[in-house]
Amino acid sequence: MPNKGSVVNKKELEVVKTSLQARRHEIIEKLSEAQSQSKLIETDIAQDLADKAESSYTKEFLLSLSNAEREELLQIDAALKRIARGEYGLCQSCQKEIGKKRLHHLPWTSLCIDCQEKSESETA
Numbered sequence: 001m002p003n004k005g006s007v008v009n010k011k012e013l014e015v016v017k018t019s020l021q022a023r024r025h026e027i028i029e030k031l032s033e034a035q036s037q038s039k040l041i042e043t044d045i046a047q048d049l050a051d052k053a054e055s056s057y058t059k060e061f062l063l064s065l066s067n068a069e070r071e072e073l074l075q076i077d078a079a080l081k082r083i084a085r086g087e088y089g090l091c092q093s094c095q096k097e098i099g100k101k102r103l104h105h106l107p108w109t110s111l112c113i114d115c116q117e118k119s120e121s122e123t124a
């Protein structure tokens with residue numbers, strides 16, 4: 001049963017999807033707690049993030065998350081989209097398969113280890 005370009009079988013995909021959705025839920029839950037505390041408004045940044053996330057989140061929502069959580073949430077969304085498109089497990093930069101070990105530790109990652117290291121050294 002050849003499945004073009006996917007390192008992850010259907011059953012594994014379901015598991016990944018469930019854990020991504022759980023993590024997503026966790027971040028969103030955390031927001032409800034943080035929401036009342038944070039009053040910091042950086043409209044441009046939030047709008048940019050909202051655009052990236054294709055507007056499923058409000059500015060207030062995104063602003064109440066830490067940078068790391070925002071980033072993670074966007075990555076999780078992107079990973080869920082890749083699952084839906086059948087592209088999960090492929091590097092978004094070089095189109096090669098991402099190692100299973102890497103996917104296991106970072107299920108939302110969109111880059112293989114080589115491309116990740118490359119992008120880190122470029123931004124550093």
Ligand SMILES: [Zn+2]
Binds near residue numbers: 094096112113114115
């Ligand atoms: Zn790559």
